[in-house]
Every structure is written in C-alpha cells, then in structure tokens.
Amino acid sequence: MRKAMLSLVVLITVFFGINAFAGEATKQLGSIYEIYAKLQKQATEFTKEDEQILADNKRDIEAWSMLKSSWNKFVIQRKQLDADIASHQSDLNGVVEEIAQHNTSKPNPRDEAAVNSYNNEADRLNSRKQQILSREPELTNRYNNAKQLENSYQDTYKKMSEYTLQLGLKKKALNARIGEWIVQMQNLKKTYLNTCKGLLNNPATRDEAVKLKCGNVQFDNADPFLPPLNDEDIRPPSRITPNNN
Numbered sequence: 001m002r003k004a005m006l007s008l009v010v011l012i013t014v015f016f017g018i019n020a021f022a023g024e025a026t027k028q029l030g031s032i033y034e035i036y037a038k039l040q041k042q043a044t045e046f047t048k049e050d051e052q053i054l055a056d057n058k059r060d061i062e063a064w065s066m067l068k069s070s071w072n073k074f075v076i077q078r079k080q081l082d083a084d085i086a087s088h089q090s091d092l093n094g095v096v097e098e099i100a101q102h103n104t105s106k107p108n109p110r111d112e113a114a115v116n117s118y119n120n121e122a123d124r125l126n127s128r129k130q131q132i133l134s135r136e137p138e139l140t141n142r143y144n145n146a147k148q149l150e151n152s153y154q155d156t157y158k159k160m161s162e163y164t165l166q167l168g169l170k171k172k173a174l175n176a177r178i179g180e181w182i183v184q185m186q187n188l189k190k191t192y193l194n195t196c197k198g199l200l201n202n203p204a205t206r207d208e209a210v211k212l213k214c215g216n217v218q219f220d221n222a223d224p225f226l227p228p229l230n231d232e233d234i235r236p237p238s239r240i241t242p243n244n245n
Contacts, residue, residue: 032191039181039184039185043181057171060164078146078150081143084139084142095129095132099129
C-alpha cells in the first residue's frame with residue numbers, strides 16, 4: 001500500500017506541478033487541483049498519524065517487555081513463598097503429631113525421674129511449636145503482599161491488552177482510510193487524464209500552457225521525461241504499511 005500510495009503521489013504531483021493554467025482551460029481543471037490539494041494534505045496527515053502510531057507501538061512493546069520481566073521475577077518469588085509455606089506447615093504438623101504421641105505416653109506419677117523426663121520433653125515440644133508458630137506472621141504478610149501484587153499484575157495485563165488492541169484498531173482504521181485515499185487519487189488521475197485529452201482534442205483549446213503540460217497525456221497517459229521532484233513538491237507518507245488482518 002505504501003508503494004502504491006507513493007507512486008500515485010509522485011505521478012499526480014508531476015501532472016499538477018504547475019502554478020496555474022491560463023485562460024478557459026484553467027477553469028476547467030481548477031476543481032481537479034482543489035481536490036488534489038486536499039488529498040495531498042491528507043497524505044501529510046496520514047504520515048503524522050502513522051509516525052504517532054509507530055511511536056506508541058514502540059513504547060507498548062517496551063512496556064510489555066518490562067511487564068514480562070517483572071512477572072517472571074515475581075513467579076520465582078512466589079514459588080519460593082509457596083515452598084516456605086509448605087515447609088512451615090510440614091514442621092507444624094510434625095511437632096503437633098509429636099505432642100499428641102507424647103501426651104499418650106504419660107509416666108507413672110510415683111516415678112520422679114520419669115515425670116521430670118516427661119515434663120522436660122513436653123517443654124521442648126511446646127517451645128518447638130511456639131518457634132514454628134512465630135514464623136506465621138511473616139509468612140502471612142508475604143502471602144498477602146504476593147496476592148496483592150498478583151492482582152496488580154492481572155489488572156495491568158488487562159489494561160495493557162486493551163491498549164494494544166486499540167493500537168491495532170487505530171492502525172487498521174488508518175490503513176482503511178489510506179485505501180480510500182488511493183482510490184480517490186486513482187479516480188482523480190483518470191479525471192485529469194480525460195480532461196487533458198478532451199482539451200487537447202478540442203480545436204478551441206489555444207492555451208499553450210495547457211498544451212505544454214497536457215501534451216504528453218496523449219502518449220500512453222505518461223511522460224517519459226518527467227522532471228525530478230524537489231523536497232518541497234510533496235512529502236508522501238513514507239512509513240504507511242499495509243494491514244494484513
């Protein structure tokens with residue numbers, strides 16, 4: 001689409017690359033130049049829009065890359081948290097089971113040594129349990145923070161997906177407008193060629209400027225000796241790309 005648009009702009013620009021026609025012929029071609037001027041202005045606007053879309057798309061790609069990198073780090077941290085929680089629960093289950101077994105093996109109350117040993121073991125198990133339970137606040141805090149961060153990632157992913165979709169739709173809409181622009185430019189070219197042919201074939205046409213500028217139209221609708229374009233002549237949308245969707 002970009003090449004087709006550029007070639008049309010160059011061709012029509014050369015056809016209309018004069019300041020004005022003289023005489024009655026100028027009036028007949030005047031409306032064509034007005035339409036061409038509008039289309040040329042649109043081409044410049046298309047270029048600006050496309051440049052903005054390209055810039056937005058670049059920033060969007062960079063944002064996705066940053067989000068992916070951050071998410072991968074979060075996944076590693078979350079796996080470690082899950083492992084720490086599982087280890088904590090295993091330790092807690094183990095000491096609770098030991099306490100249950102300990103409580104079922106009560107000593108003879110008349111055996112002072114056995115009672116002391118039993119109580120010492122009870123103290124050790126209770127101390128071990130409290131030590132394990134003391135880790136719960138820190139694990140709970142890590143879990144809550146991770147859950148909040150995960151929700152934040154999901155919300156960001158949703159918003160970025162919507163933004164990326166809107167960029168695609170904007171690009172698609174721009175390409176559709178460019179397609180319509182090309183059709184208008186093609187039709188304008190046909191109108192110009194037919195108008196010039198009509199003027200050249202009309203014996204009443206005596207305007208030498210018209211004959212000079214339209215003279216080669218009668219030879220395969222093209223001029224093999226078209227003059228080169230200057231930068232000031234036109235600035236075609238150089239980065240408009242087709243939408244393959």
